[in-house]
Amino acid sequence: MKCSQYQFTPLEQYIHDLYQHLSIAKPYQLDMIDIASKLNIWLHFADIRSTAIDRNGIYSIIIDRRLTKQQQWQDFGHELCHLLRHSGNQVMLPESMVQLQEAQATNFALHFCVPTFMLLNLELPYTENEIIYFLSETFCVEPIFAKKRWERFEQQWTSYQFYESLSKQTLSLVAESTLSREAREDIIMNDRPDPLLEYLKTHKGSFFIHDYESLTYEEKKEMIQHIQTMEQKLVHSKGKTSNTLRK
Incomplete structure (x- = not known):
């Protein structure tokens, strides 16, 4: 993949900057205990459902130790989103807000557990099944999680290539000066x-x-x-x- 041509989304950029701040650049460095320590988050394993707790700025995450290592890592990404990007006690929030936060945390976990900037630097296999297995093993996530992540990345990559191609066509039209000034300005803005x-x-x-x-x-x-x-x-x-x- 042509890494230099890929345009990060705001979330992908946020996660890239976060990992850069933590001096983490390779998949083998992805360790929830190490990450929690660097972020000053108290991490505990117990026989209860994974959850995140914010005690007036004192952060803690409880991970369900009955889960597999893959599920624990995925849960960690989900709960970390609540601490870093959300506010408010979900017990007191409207159901619609809780659903929104949960959807955002699920999306965050996909990108956090399998970071785009790391994915771009990998030599991937040729078939989709091989890619899913490779991502699952490389990032310690479940195959179904790896499949969702790969589908999300493919959508983003395809979308970027489409708009990149459209942008080049648009700029070409502007350079030909075949349109009115108002139309050219509108195209430049829409680019x-x-x-x-x-x-x-x-x-x-x-x-x-x-x-x-x-x-x-x-x-x-x-x-x-x-x-x-x-x-x-x-x-x-x-x-x-x-x-x-x-x-």
């Missing part, structure tokens, strides 16, 4: 994966946007204009305050 995300990356400030995933492309462009207007008003307001202080 970006997410205009709002790109804007927030290159500008200072932190914004929490409700229902972000449901916004259309046009709504995201409108959101950028709204944020710019807010920033201009803030700068203007600060200028007035400064002049008042000088007087």
